Amino acid sequence: MKKCIYIISSAILLIACESRTYEEISDNTPVAENVTYNKDVKAIIDANCVSCHSPGVLALTNYTEVKNNIDNIIDRISRPNGDPLKMPQGGSLSPSQINIITKWKTDGLSEN
Known part of the structure; x- marks a missing residue:
């Protein structure tokens, strides 16, 4: 009987577990407020x-260097994992960090 309960419990536990990617569990909420370089980027x-x-x-x-390279920055941080030109090397910004940088451009690249 104990063996049966153990097997059923294990099965329930395995079914309850799910695999989700980092992109699925990370905060990808659009940025509502105005984004500035000094405050956010x-x-x-x-x-x-x-x-x-x-x-x-x-x-x-x-500020000037980042502003002057914003199109290249957005291109490189938005590339898929595995792309040799993706930045930063050896990792990735979170979707929320990418949203902040992208929104900064959309908001006009304000410094303050």
Whole structure:
């Protein structure tokens, strides 16, 4: 009897588990408020891009550099996983971080 209960319990547990991808469980809610570089974008760039993109290598260390390269940035961060040109290398921004950067462009690339 114990063996039967164990098997049924295990089956229920396995059925209840589901596999979901990072994209499915991450916050992909559209950004409602106005996005600015200093308030929203700078922290994302500093944490994910500046370690490689410092002066001398497509620098992204300040507002002007990021603003002037926004189309390339959006292209590269939006590429599918496995694309050798996807940035940042070795990882990916979350969908919400990509939404923030994309909305910043849509909102007019405001600094403050």
